Amino acid sequence: MVPRFISAHMVADRAGVSRSAVSRAFTPGASIAPETREKVMQAAAELGYQVNDLARGLLANRSRLVGLVASDPASPFRTQQIAALSRRLVERGSVPVLIPTGTGEEQVSAAHSTLLRYRAEATIVLSGMPSTSLVELAQRNGQPLIVVGRTEHGPDHIRVDNVRAAQVAVEVFVARGMRKLGFVTSSVRSPNLIEREEAFVSAAASHGLNVRIQRAGYTDYDGGQVAASLLLGTGDAVEAVFCVNDLMAFGLMDYARDVLNLSIPRDLSVIGFDGVPASRWGAYRLTTFHQDEEVLAHEIIRVLDQRQADPKARPIVSVLDVPLIYRGSVRPLRGEA
Structure with missing residues (x-):
């Protein structure tokens, strides 16, 4: 036997009413006699009928x-x-x-x-x-x-508010005496990433600071590792890095500690963006902008x-x-x- 959905016609036959009565019974505010609605609801419960909202939406030229x-x-x-x-x-x-x-x-x-x-x-x-x-x-x-x-x-x-976030990141670093700033992003030039980058560079410039920008292929953990190898492994020390998201920050932090033997935050301060659950983990304890x-x-x-x-x-x-x-x-x- 081929499985099939219970139809409104089957409910109408069981209740002994018209097909339109079934439709009215399941339409809030529709005109229908209480005894007729009771018959329909009882038949629907016995058969296990569920309203086809997709079909209704198509008839109304709008689905849910x-x-x-x-x-x-x-x-x-x-x-x-x-x-x-x-x-x-x-x-x-x-x-x-x-x-x-x-x-x-x-x-x-x-x-x-x-x-x-x-x-x-x-x-x-x-x-x-x-x-x-x-x-x-x-x-x-x-x-x-x-x-x-x-x-x-x-x-x-x-x-x-990417602009304000970037400004706050610069203020946090400058207040702690850090002047050699880095920014880690990807080559995927999405509007969010561009806005964060431009605002961070502008805020740093207002303090007379330059920013070393490092791009990786993607905004993921591996991208953070690649960016860290290029940004931190050159001998030109960076004191603080703002990463466009937490995943890149995780990759950068692990590379800095495991490969370059840097201490976070003594040798390098890091700020991320998003506030994913792993940012709270003891392995990272990442300072980050939280998108709720x-x-x-x-x-x-x-x-x-x-x-x-x-x-x-x-x-x-x-x-x-x-x-x-x-x-x-x-x-x-x-x-x-």
Whole structure:
């Protein structure tokens, strides 16, 4: 016997009512006699019937699907972000759908086109490079498009205050007498990374300091190791390094200690970005800017609800603070323990 879903027609036959009565029974606010609704609900319970929300959404030209587009879903911070946002969406009554992509505009655009075909109620781009055509396509179809972690003209966007974070990192290093600064990033020129780099260099320049910038292939642990070998293994000592994320900071710290026999923070101070769980581990105790995934998820839902309430409003721009969490990877101020 081929398995099949229980249909509304089967419920109608069991209850002895019309197919439309079944539909009204499961539609909040619809007109239906109490005794008829009771018959339908009893029949549905006996059969194990569940409403087909996807079909309903397609009939209404809008489903409850919300697409999450990410080029790096396996990275620690993105995993936390997706989990927190998915929980919030489910609580909202939406159905989160993750579409992993590459970093290119074509792959992100293809993912968005797929979501449009399924009449998703919104697309949330967590990482990757959305193209201008993608933005225009969303607007023509009336689908909310929320871009996270980058500034885009047209769609609603939510980002963290990279400029202030970079300024704080410089202030922390300068207050501790460090003047030889390094910055570790990747060759993947995403807007977030560019913003952090430019702001860090500018803040350092305001103190009369230059910054040695070291790029690696990717923003991962191996990238941090490669960057450390190039930045720290030259004999031109660097006293403090700001890494664009925690993974690169972990790789850099391990290389500095295990290969170069440097002591952290006595010989080298390190600041990361993201606040992933491993940053608290005893092996790292990394001072880092904390992106709170729950705060971010709450803000994404707020922007989505605001957009749906007023589809023609001007683009919503939300900038979130990222507090610096002090741990053991930065040399204490004079007089501190």
